[in-house]
Amino acid sequence: MERLEINWRRDFGSEHANQWVELDPPSKPAYQPLSKALGLDSGCIDYLHQAFAKNLNRHTGWITSDTAGHQAAAIYKRGVPTKNARTNSTTSTGSYPVEISTKQGLIKGALKTIDALVFIDQNVYDAWEDLLCTIKEKVVVPVSEKNKSLEFIADLFRDNRTERHDEWIAIGGGILSDCVSFAASLRNKKITLMPTTLLAMVDASVGGKTGVNFPPYGKNQIGTFYFPKKIIVWQGWLSTLDQRNLKAGINECIKHAVLDGDKTLLNTLCTDFLEKKNFAKNMKRLIEVKAKIVALDPTKRGVRATLNFGHTLAHALESISQQHADQYLLHGEAVGLGMVFACLLSEEVVKLPSNVTLKIIQAMIKAKVLLSQDQISHFLGQKLDSQTIRQEAWKLIAHDKKMTSSDSGKSSWVLLDDFGTPHQDPDGSFIKSVSYDQFDKTWDRFLSITATSEPN
Numbered sequence: 001m002e003r004l005e006i007n008w009r010r011d012f013g014s015e016h017a018n019q020w021v022e023l024d025p026p027s028k029p030a031y032q033p034l035s036k037a038l039g040l041d042s043g044c045i046d047y048l049h050q051a052f053a054k055n056l057n058r059h060t061g062w063i064t065s066d067t068a069g070h071q072a073a074a075i076y077k078r079g080v081p082t083k084n085a086r087t088n089s090t091t092s093t094g095s096y097p098v099e100i101s102t103k104q105g106l107i108k109g110a111l112k113t114i115d116a117l118v119f120i121d122q123n124v125y126d127a128w129e130d131l132l133c134t135i136k137e138k139v140v141v142p143v144s145e146k147n148k149s150l151e152f153i154a155d156l157f158r159d160n161r162t163e164r165h166d167e168w169i170a171i172g173g174g175i176l177s178d179c180v181s182f183a184a185s186l187r188n189k190k191i192t193l194m195p196t197t198l199l200a201m202v203d204a205s206v207g208g209k210t211g212v213n214f215p216p217y218g219k220n221q222i223g224t225f226y227f228p229k230k231i232i233v234w235q236g237w238l239s240t241l242d243q244r245n246l247k248a249g250i251n252e253c254i255k256h257a258v259l260d261g262d263k264t265l266l267n268t269l270c271t272d273f274l275e276k277k278n279f280a281k282n283m284k285r286l287i288e289v290k291a292k293i294v295a296l297d298p299t300k301r302g303v304r305a306t307l308n309f310g311h312t313l314a315h316a317l318e319s320i321s322q323q324h325a326d327q328y329l330l331h332g333e334a335v336g337l338g339m340v341f342a343c344l345l346s347e348e349v350v351k352l353p354s355n356v357t358l359k360i361i362q363a364m365i366k367a368k369v370l371l372s373q374d375q376i377s378h379f380l381g382q383k384l385d386s387q388t389i390r391q392e393a394w395k396l397i398a399h400d401k402k403m404t405s406s407d408s409g410k411s412s413w414v415l416l417d418d419f420g421t422p423h424q425d426p427d428g429s430f431i432k433s434v435s436y437d438q439f440d441k442t443w444d445r446f447l448s449i450t451a452t453s454e455p456n
């Protein structure tokens with residue numbers, strides 16, 4: 001068994017705002033039942049809608065005088081500063097252990113000893129019923145990106161066992177852990193995470209980001225920073241995970257190896273996962289990479305942004321896929337494509353040596369995790385080489401959504417100077433602004449690379 005301890009720090013109420021905006025108290029709250037089911041003041045959800053409609057970013061503070069406004073500010077994009085705050089600013093710190101094992105005993109032991117309410121992803125329950133059926137207090141829930149929502153959290157709270165138990169356990173992938181951790185943060189419950197997908201093991205369960213989607217304003221827009229009591233990682237879960245999801249998770253592992261500049265990890269992890277070798281050792285390294293970045297920057301002001309390497313294009317492709325295709329592109333698949341794009345863009349914009357791009361692409365091809373152009377087109381519901389997709393992707397990526405012409409506006413990217421060295425501007429920012437021309441030029445190269453990638 002491998003074990004590591006992750007330190008965390010949380011600052012309440014001390015965030016710096018770049019500007020302040022006054023929000024109007026809702027005269028007739030339209031989402032009262034939902035606010036109530038979530039245990040929030042009436043008007044809270046209305047404040048969220050108001051802030052999204054005004055397109056407020058994380059660095060804009062809110063001037064609001066009522067509790068509902070403060071509650072909304074606390075969960076809007078995982079927390080924005082407020083004026084007239086009723087609590088003083090505080091900093092809390094702590095740590096939690098991560099236990100990693102190839103043996104089922106770890107899970108069995110943990111389930112036996114804790115008198116907890118256990119939330120289980122329906123698919124995991126179906127695949128592991130023999131192991132999980134003896135759990136006394138369990139809530140088995142179907143999960144999907146569509147139901148990763150405030151309504152889903154409200155449904156969890158309608159089960160009055162959520163109030164009775166102070167200890168919760170979440171057994172599932174990233175969707176379940178994001179939702180249940182968010183719910184736990186709203187109720188101040190202790191939560192142990194047992195991630196069952198590769199992506200959730202190396203990424204979603206580490207770092208304290210919790211939350212749900214808030215349509216039509218996008219993915220993971222509502223949430224909190226909240227840290228688990230413990231994370232227990234057992235290799236066995238992966239034996240029932242389908243190959244597509246396993247490979248999607250490998251892309252996030254590749255991202256960690258790239259950010260950390262670990263060439264050995266990059267070259268071995270893919271085959272190791274597919275051949276079920278060196279699990280605990282690799283997992284410890286991969287979790288450490290994320291934990292190290294998060295510890296340097298717990299609330300995403302600086303270096304934590306580098307974890308979004310590959311995510312600018314990924315989010316746009318995921319969004320296009322969800323609008324047009326019957327079968328959606330998985331997050332990890334989109335991140336793989338996004339990393340290729342960000343490498344190519346880095347060559348153009350910050351002079352990343354092309355052999356670095358090549359090494360990363362080769363690692364992805366070796367692991368058969370890079371989708372072919374036909375596969376991408378299938379998951380996007382349109383041909384990748386069509387002009388429409390390029391324009392649609394840019395519109396989703398560009399900052400100023402009101403601009404109509406495709407060749408206007410700017411977009412934000414995490415780029416690489418070298419393997420293991422994310423680009424940092426002289427002002428300290430890890431985000432690089434990119435114009436449409438640069439994006440357009442890179443898109444042509446991106447098309448030619450995906451055209452040569454084999455379907456897998």
Ligand SMILES: NC(=O)c1ccc[n+]([C@@H]2O[C@H](COP(=O)([O-])OP(=O)(O)OC[C@H]3O[C@@H](n4cnc5c(N)ncnc54)[C@H](O)[C@@H]3O)[C@@H](O)[C@H]2O)c1
Pocket residue numbers: 121122123124127143144145148172173174175176178196197198199200203204205206207208209210219220237238239240241242245331
């Ligand atoms: N909080 C964070 O820092 C963070 C980071 C990355 C991703 N995420 C979020 O994680 C989510 C994606 O997570 P994911 O990739 O784990 O997807 P997921 O939770 O949707 O799981 C993938 C699929 O596999 C099923 N499944 C899970 N474990 C299984 C198992 N062992 N055997 C059989 N089936 C199993 C699930 O039911 C689901 O259908 C996204 O919503 C993303 O936004 C969060």
Ligand SMILES: [Zn+2]
Pocket residue numbers: 203252311331335
């Ligand atoms: Zn991701």
